[in-house]
Amino acid sequence: MSGGPGALPFRLLAIGGRAQATPAAVRRLLESASSAAVLLREPGISPADLVVWAEEILPLCRAAGALLLVHADAEAARVSGADGVHLPERGDVAAARAILGPAALIGASRHDAAGIHAAAAAGADYATFSPIFPVDGKGPPLGLAVLAEVCAAAPIPVVALGGVTPALAPACLRAGACAVAAIRAAWGGGC
Numbered sequence: 001m002s003g004g005p006g007a008l009p010f011r012l013l014a015i016g017g018r019a020q021a022t023p024a025a026v027r028r029l030l031e032s033a034s035s036a037a038v039l040l041r042e043p044g045i046s047p048a049d050l051v052v053w054a055e056e057i058l059p060l061c062r063a064a065g066a067l068l069l070v071h072a073d074a075e076a077a078r079v080s081g082a083d084g085v086h087l088p089e090r091g092d093v094a095a096a097r098a099i100l101g102p103a104a105l106i107g108a109s110r111h112d113a114a115g116i117h118a119a120a121a122a123g124a125d126y127a128t129f130s131p132i133f134p135v136d137g138k139g140p141p142l143g144l145a146v147l148a149e150v151c152a153a154a155p156i157p158v159v160a161l162g163g164v165t166p167a168l169a170p171a172c173l174r175a176g177a178c179a180v181a182a183i184r185a186a187w188g189g190g191c
Contacts, residue, residue: 040068067105084106093123129151159179
């Protein structure tokens with residue numbers, strides 16, 4: 001699903017585990033957010049359980065015209081019919097592309113400009129860049145100035161992640177992010 005910088009089909013990437021991304025919560029999120037994608041992320045989940053969960057959430061996303069991504073497991077994305085996968089820092093973008101094909105959306109978590117360029121070269125469609133703002137346990141925040149520099153030079157769309165709240169999202173977009181990603185803030189009423 002290649003596109004240049006700025007070409008993403010969502011403005012909010014709502015990242016949720018099983019406790020957040022329940023069918024009722026996904027329905028509420030998609031009713032309140034005009035341009036969202038849902039990323040299912042539950043550390044330690046089995047591939048079979050991830051497929052079942054994705055198959056449960058997928059119809060809600062389809063009905064709302066939203067994308068559904070799963071975290072880290074390209075095969076689970078393929079089997080469930082999800083729109084793509086979001087890979088961790090050490091995820092193999094080329095292997096995911098081989099499993100999912102050219103139409104799937106593949107994202108990659110990155111923490112520096114070199115990582116974003118490497119993800120793009122491997123075939124990623126977008127990269128999350130984090131942490132922009134303070135988040136417990138995630139290291140020092142990179143800030144809006146660094147986000148702007150990275151976005152200006154990025155060969156793929158950049159999604160701002162890390163401490164992004166509804167109040168801070170517009171600043172990330174003004175800095176050049178094509179979208180924002182949120183975990184806690186996304187499930188508390190949209191971003």
